[in-house]
Amino acid sequence: MIGTLFLNEWRAVLRDGSGKVVLLLGALLAFGAAWTSASTHDRQEFAQSAATHAARSAWDQREGDSPHSRAHYGDFVFRPNGPLAYLDSGLQAVTGRVIYTEAHRQNTAMHKPQQEAASLLRYDRLEPATVLQLLAPLVLVLVGFGVVSNERESGRMRLLWIQGVRPMPLLLAKTLALWSLGTLLCVLIVGAQLIFADQMDLGRTLTFLALHLLLLWIVAALVTVVSARTRRPGTSAAVLLSLWVLCGIVMPRIAAMTASALDPLPGRDAFQAAMQEDREQGLDGHNPRDARRQKFEKEVLAKYNVNSRDELPVNLGGLIMQADEEYGAQVWDKHFGELEEHLQRQDRLAGTFSFLNPIQATDRLSMEIAGTGLSSHLDFLRQTEDYRRELVRKLNEEDAYGVTRNDEGRLTRTTTHGFYTGFEAFHYEPLGLRDLLGQRSMELAALFAWMLGTTALLAFTAGRFERRGIL
């Protein structure tokens, strides 16, 4: 019975003019989104590759620098696109993907195409994730708002009932038909992307597909339930479109605003000022900087068992720079750690809205699967800072130890050009899928709760028809 009803729904879609239009639009959207996303992705990859090459060449070809000058010259760090950025570019456009690394300073990311956009509002791009999270549910609403209420209004429900159709198989068949339409859109969109993309992470792609199929099941079940519980198709359409606007447009904004209002982040200037203050005053705020330097110098002289800087076999300046760098790193760790904790707290607060909005849960999980979400960004910042510290440490140590004292007692540098060209460029290692999903257990729980809830609602609605009759 379910199969017969299911096939009949598909026959209606394929024979009905509006059904064909919806399918055609869906296919156009799939290929449009795949093409625009892939071309943007390719353009970015090309530009990034060129910039990486240019930065490396400039680093390699530079001459006459002391190691510390080279630490000030710095290096550009480029974050590669997330493994599935062509399906979901996530927060990349907001968070930025290029960081200038240098001695003494931890810079923020540059090149943010959406510098002015609020961090959680990202639905302004035609990309596969947007189509699957916003437009595919809308397609299901438009195709399915009358899926049961039309049967009732036209009087067909009576005939179906008399012919022995029971409510649960009827509602299940309607839901499955809608879901299969969503599945077709999903497969078209992801499949089209694979045509344009030159590489594929199968595990992530299948997880991405499964996630969106789960969302579309929730939407299909919800559309069927609303259509079954409203007397007229017009009412059903109004209710479902309102829900779509609420979940797709209004609630993500409310979530972001609520999180900002309840737990506001410090402004960028305040954050920098606080860090600067600690940098100048020391961690405990009692030891003047000069005193620390004098103490450090005495420790070095004692270590080398000499009385003055001129007798040292190393360049004291390099050691001081490294000590200063390590102190700066502690300050950064303290402030960035607090900021990261704050960001994650705010993120968790915004994430609780996933229990109210399955689209939001899907959005957050989708970004993480694609490697373009907040966790990946914070991980990129950490890996960049690790790279910067290592780079500056090597340069400072060369500044300190890449010297020899000549017969006249003067320090001369032994650093060769090969030392600089031997540096490995930054390589970002994306977080594994399991780690990323592990950080989104709340969203996963919310989505499964939605799936169970809507399926239970379907069964409850069918039971109600069974008990009270279908009128």
Next chain:
Amino acid sequence: MIELENVVKEYPGHRALDGLHLSVPAGCVYGLLGPNGAGKSTTINLVTGLLKPTSGHIRVGGIDAVAEPLRARNILAYVSESVALYPHLTGRENLQLFSRLAGRRLEESESTACLERAGLQADAHGRRIGTYSKGMRQKVGLAIALAKDAKAVVLDEPSSGLDPGASHDLAERVRELASGGLAVLMATHDLFRARDTCDTVGLLVHGTLRAEWKASEVQDHDLDLEAAYLDLVNDSSHQSATSNSVTSKSA
């Protein structure tokens, strides 16, 4: 075949059926007459299981339609005033679909036979329902009933909106169904068609059966069904008004 025994259906603040007794044996066409709001549709909805009675018993082919609704529906067919079919399907496809839902897979020849028995011309079998007249849709509805091998058929205002030719044609098909042993319960406003088609005519007013006439009474004694109908309906309305008036005075 269709039996209602002391059936009561109440809605909040309103009693739609008040102890209705009604029996439609196999091979009989029973016409249920009554003014708007008399309870005809409620009776049809109760027999077809679309509604549950507040009290009383409903049996179809001896099966308790309230306790075992699926079994009762298995032997029951239904043709509404405006048979609602799927517009994207042809007449034949609709017949095949609804038969399959009832658990019967029809061969092409069987569906043709059912449609022809229901009186649908052959050139319409493969046309989409959207191009059908109301009468043609009702013939598909009858074909669905025939294909189901039902023991009883319920018709809800079947002649409403049909031209005289189509109405006459439908009446003939209904008679054919009954002569094949089916029990037919037909709610209608059409007194003349009821007189010509039905074996028994019942008049329902304010949820109670006020009169029941056999065809022989109507035809042999040349009973003026319209005058009898109007007398009883007006009388009931007067009694109801008086009763309401008394109730309000005593209150």
